[in-house]
Amino acid sequence: MACKWITQETFDAVVQENISEFDLNPEEALNEAIQQFESQGVDLTNIIKVVKIQSEENxxxxxxxxxxxxxxxxxxxxxxxxxxxxxxxxxxxDQCKQGMAHRYLAGQKSAYSVVLKAWQLLEADREGLLNALYAMSSLTDGQPDLIEGVGLKLLVCVMQNYSSDAEVTLLAIRLTRHVCLKHEQNRQDLVKEGVLRHLTGAISNHGADPDVVREACSALKIMTFDDDIRVPFGHAHDHAKMIVLENAGLKLLIEAAKDFADNTGVLSELCATISRLCVRNEFCQDVVDLGGLNFMVALLADCIDNQELVKQVLSALRAIAGNDDVKDAIVNSGGTYLIVLAMTRHICNAQVCDQGCAALSMLALRKPENCKVIMEGGGALAALQAMKVHPKDSGVQKQACMVIRNLVSRTQDFSQPILEMGAESLILQARSTHKDCDDVAKAALRDLGCKIELRELWTGQKGSLAH
Incomplete structure (x- = not known):
């Protein structure tokens, strides 16, 4: 894996040297430079790989x-x-959108401060403001570190002052999304400035605009991420609670979903966001009480052929099944049958199988009656089939092992039928192939009544050392 870095200037200088010193044409000089640096283990991800324009006159x-x-x-x-x-x-x-290398080079050359000044200059001019938001959003895509306090405050002011303008709101939310992805501090700073109110407000104000609703959902979802490796502890859980409790987020999203019955792209984003907000037991119940469960079950039945939407609905069902009462509600609504049907229909899609197994695993947890329904509905067979089709996908293997384990942990009568489906060899294969499956695979084998080879990690003795 490449671990060395160079500047754009260094790369350009080598290309020019290849042209002037070795008499190569521009294309040959460029390809030679690329090969030379890559052979040395240099990462050229952030390098614009074109010949720099030379002008003797200017x-x-x-x-x-x-x-x-x-x-x-x-x-x-x-x-x-x-x-x-x-x-x-x-x-x-437009030029920033050509690729990360272009954005990176511009960022290195103080583009942020220039665009910020342009934004401030055009703040009162709607068309100019739209262009400033577009430029800033394009620049910060993948570079959230560029923005700072002044820019964040300006962003929230725009969302407040132009809350009734769908076009400005859309670009402001897109910029919010770009500066919050993988950046915990920006998220926390924007939340303190009241951005959650503006994001949910955008859905309320522009509920008929699919682009605004989708973008706002995506931004709300990012506010619940814990994806900044530089920060040991984020505020993802707190942000999710604030969206639900202070901004009626779940009710807003479920109501919005009912207005986009024919737009699978918006529905996917809405379901994905709902699943991120169900961080407390009562929130899961709220989804049921607000009609969200019935809506999602109907959606799964109607759109069973749409892989992306199916994946997000399964993710949402998995999330709300964290509540034991909701588990029963999902099973009673026919959700188990639809989950198995979705997995069977999209058995070649690892993500659908992963989410399907995870949902079944949650429904089976501590619920013997639900286990019976899952078994009768072919859930165990679907999970094992997913293991066969996706042997290299650790997520599928792990979740499928969890399904088997939860099905038999309190209902030993299911062990023999599941073993007859070939479970033992598949679980053993998962255990040997994927290290992160070891614990759950071992638990599944144990509860199935299989003989397990226990590995003693440390006996307390090594050489002359003894505990």
């Missing part, structure tokens, strides 16, 4: 196109040329 015209645009933008911001700044922001945003 030094300012020398460089990569995005830097030329950035320089023009800087000059026009300094001279307060509003119309030119607005046009250049669109051009800059």
């Amino acid at each position: 030094e300012d015209a020398t460089g990569h196109t995005i830097l030329q645009t950035l320089e023009s933008l800087r000059k026009n911001v300094e001279s307060s040329s509003v119309s030119s700044v607005s046009e250049l922001l669109i051009q800059f945003g």
